[in-house]
């Protein structure tokens with residue numbers, strides 16, 4: 001059912017050596033490969049294998065759902081829409097990701113929209129990894145979108161990573177926060193050669209007491225380009241922070257535009273942004289600990305993207 | 307064990323280290339002091355290979371290391387704890403200690419952390435970043451340097467940002483490392499406790515050694531303001547803060 005390549009891709013995007021425990025849905029080349037539901041987590045197909053709807057019962061605690069996507073078919077461009085309905089008072093982890101193996105001159109791609117509704121006082125951790133491999137000359141394209149709606153008192157932690165091999169990516173993250181909800185998004189993107197990545201983020205702080213923190217870490221190798229846009233808009237007494245750091249390694253190009261908009265007098269919004277090479281003092285410190293220059297560079301980058 | 311022969315360092319047409327020669331003896335404790343801007347940090351960076359000497363050469367344990375890289379000097383057993391330690395994004399104290407201790411090490415990191423007076427082991431997994439206080443980053447810098455178990459070590463103003471109560475334990479720790487492991491120890495400091503702990507005090511002024519000898523001999527010079535090389539008086543009668 002799953003061959004060695006499927007397993008390699010699965011491991012890269014979800015850290016799984018084999019079929020996960022609990023609820024899961026594995027999609028391969030645009031079709032359902034295998035699925036499991038649990039007592040508290042139901043997964044149903046949307047019309048026309050367009051995607052899935054994951055329904056998590058209120059009060060579900062310490063459970064997880066894995067929904068990896070793997071692509072190995074030349075020339076396929078898979079588009080999927082997945083919806084997650086997390087009931088009130090839950091504490092769940094959702095692990096998504098897309099692994100592409102491109103073995104021909106034809107491009108392959110995946111466009112996934114993940115929409116979340118996180119119920120009152122629920123906690124959700126969402127982990128999404130993107131990875132591409134293969135020695136084909138076709139382009140590997142990934143365009144992930146997340147749309148998060150946090151109800152009162154909900155907390156979401158989202159870890160988004162794209163750590164290699166993707167030629168072209170347009171990432172979109174949108175979030176809306178109701179009263180006393182909290183959102184932490186960390187996005188780590190590494191591009192190399194002539195790859196391109198654009199990340200566009202919009203976070204709306206609608207409710208009083210809502211808090212959002214967006215952390216972006218970019219590494220731009222070779223002659224790749226990255227563009228990072230983030231807008232945080234406050235419509236109540238709330239707190240928001242954007243932190244974006246980009247390290248340019250070779251001849252890369254980066255554009256970082258954090259934007260803050262306060263439509264309420266008690267909003268507190270801050271941002272920190274930096275673009276630059278690896279600091280000499282960091283390299284020198286590691287070299288003083290006995291590391292070679294190249295190992296020091298790798299260690300700093302790995303730490304930065306960890 | 308470390309010989310500096312006629313070291314000079316020029317930067318932007320300025321002579322920062324001026325024909326300086328000195329021999330550090332194995333296992334001894336040295337204190338280097340001198341006014342701000344006199345060249346103490348520059349001298350340390352020449353020894354570590356961070357700066358390249360304009361002229362002169364450096365011999366360590368019988369080998370000419372003048373052309374060694376920083377990494378090669380570190381591997382040979384030379385260590386430098388920075389005056390202004392680097393702050394990272396993402397790397398933790400545990401990561402840095404793992405690098406310093408080398409692979410397959412069996413050392414207990416908690417021993418090192420405890421030695422240095424970092425009271426909570428949580429520190430091991432905290433990022434070594436700009437959120438740390440000045441004192442904390444200096445302690446971390448010292449911990450990673452001790453973990454190298456160097457043959458010769460320079461601590462560049464290890465006491466800045468350190469509270470008064472921690473100075474004595476810090477001096478004791480470095481003395482203990484020196485006596486138990488035979489580490490040749492050089493501390494750059496203006497603190498009397500360090501000067502008194504040293505076998506030899508070196509006073510640097512305008513990139514040259516102005517005094518070398520025991521602490522007693524150095525003290526009158528330290529209170530003599532003429533060693534200050536910065537003519538910072540605004541008015542005739544203004545005293546100098548130093």
Ligand SMILES: Nc1ncnc2c1ncn2[C@@H]1O[C@H](COP(=O)(O)OP(=O)(O)O)[C@@H](O)[C@H]1O
Nearest residue numbers: 317318322340341342343344345346347348349
């Ligand atoms: N890389 C450099 N390039 C140019 N000038 C420097 C450099 N590093 C230090 N200096 C200058 O050299 C002098 C000595 O500095 P430093 O060695 O840091 O003194 P100290 O550590 O004794 O306070 C100062 O005037 C300083 O401004």
Ligand SMILES: [Mg+2]
Nearest residue numbers: 346347348389
């Ligand atoms: Mg200095």
